[in-house]
Amino acid sequence: KNEVEQSPQNLTAQEGEFITINCSYSVGISALHWLQQHPGGGIVSLFMLSSGKKKHGRLIATINIQEKHSSLHITASHPRDSAVYICAVITQGGSEKLVFGKGTKLTVNP
Amino acid sequence: GAGVSQTPSNKVTEKGKYVELRCDPISGHTALYWYRQSLGQGPEFLIYFQGTGAADDSGLPNDRFFAVRPEGSVSTLKIQRTERGDSAVYLCASSAQVTYNEQFFGPGTRLTVL
Numbered sequence: 327k328n329e330v331e332q333s334p335q336n337l338t339a340q341e342g343e344f345i346t347i348n349c350s351y352s353v354g355i356s357a358l359h360w361l362q363q364h365p366g367g368g369i370v371s372l373f374m375l376s377s378g379k380k381k382h383g384r385l386i387a388t389i390n391i392q393e394k395h396s397s398l399h400i401t402a403s404h405p406r407d408s409a410v411y412i413c414a415v416i417t418q419g420g421s422e423k424l425v426f427g428k429g430t431k432l433t434v435n436p
Numbered sequence: 437g438a439g440v441s442q443t444p445s446n447k448v449t450e451k452g453k454y455v456e457l458r459c460d461p462i463s464g465h466t467a468l469y470w471y472r473q474s475l476g477q478g479p480e481f482l483i484y485f486q487g488t489g490a491a492d493d494s495g496l497p498n499d500r501f502f503a504v505r506p507e508g509s510v511s512t513l514k515i516q517r518t519e520r521g522d523s524a525v526y527l528c529a530s531s532a533q534v535t536y537n538e539q540f541f542g543p544g545t546r547l548t549v550l
Contacts, residue, residue, distance in 0.1 A: 330478075359539070369479075369527065369541035412478055421492035422531075423469065424539065426478035 329353050332413050332427035339434050345400040347430045349413030352394065359424060360387050360398045361412040369412070372398070403434045438462070440542035442528050448548045449518055457513040457545045461530030468511050469539060470503055471527040479527055485511060518549045 330351045339345055349358070360372040373380050373387040375396075380387050384403075389396040400407055410431050414424040441460045449455050461468050467486055471479035481495040485505045493503070500518075505511040515522055525546050529539040 361541075366543075368543050369529075371538050371540065374538050414478075421484060421494075422467065422537075423481040423484055423492060423495070424471070424479070425481065426471075428476075428478045 328427070329417075329425050330413055330415055330427040332411075332430050334430060335428070336431045337433070339403050339432070341404060341434055341436050343403050343434075345403050345407070345432065345434075347398045347411050347413075347432070349396045349398070349427055350394060351396075351413075351415050353415070353425075354418035355391075355394075355415040356418050357416045358389055358396050359414045359416075360396070361414060363410040363412060363429065365409075372411075400432075403432075405434045405436050408432055408434050440528055440530050440540050442526075442542040442545050444545060445543065446546045446548075448550065450550050451518060451520060453518050453549075455515050455518055455547065457515075457526050457547070459511045459513070459528030459530075459542060461509065461511070461528070462532075462540055463509075465530035465532050465540075466508070467531045467533065467537070467539075468505060469529040469531075470511070470513050471529065473525045473527060473544070475524075482513070482526075515547075518547075520549050523547055523549045 357376045384401045386399040410429040412429040413427040469484040470482040473479040483493040488508045500516045503513045525544040527544045528542040531537040531539045
């Protein structure tokens with residue numbers, strides 16, 4: 327079983343819909359990242375959080391440390407949001423390497 | 437300023453050959469990470485450097501893989517006797533300091549071993 331699990335694996339939405347992507351992890355963490363990867367491979371960090379909630383534009387990330395769960399929300403989704411969204415954690419007590427989920431492929435149709 | 441850059445962007449080689457992949461981190465970033473991403477999978481950790489030293493190389497799959505960062509800036513990932521299973525996108529990331537800091541990713545090098 328992977329240390330970081332994401333759901334759903336694939337998600338198709340219509341423009342304007344509210345999107346939720348979930349991430350569960352089984353280890354103690356120091357921080358959690360949400361990353362965006364567009365076709366062609368470039369990865370961009372969206373959020374890094376260790377507690378609570380962060381908001382940037384139409385993106386919201388929340389984390390519940392006790393439940394070992396994080397969610398990424400996209401409000402008023404747009405076709406340009408189509409990408410793979412990856413959850414990654416920094417585990418406690420170890421090195422600062424990221425442990426990644428397999429990603430959620432989001433397609434937003436016009 | 438310039439982001440993380442990686443060269444080459446694509447590398448095609450034959451089984452058994454030696455390859456070098458280069459990463460130029462953001463200037464001043466002390467931490468540098470190498471990851472490998474196979475098709476349809478999330479990235480997997482290979483090695484990370486704090487300054488010139490490899491602080492954690494536990495992700496290197498075997499002794500055919502080696503990485504250096506001699507001056508604490510540019511890093512080179514070296515793969516000897518390449519195998520078809522080494523085909524993947526190799527990603528480099530850097531961060532300003534190690535503790536819980538955002539990592540900035542390069543565009544990756546797509547390695548294809550024929």
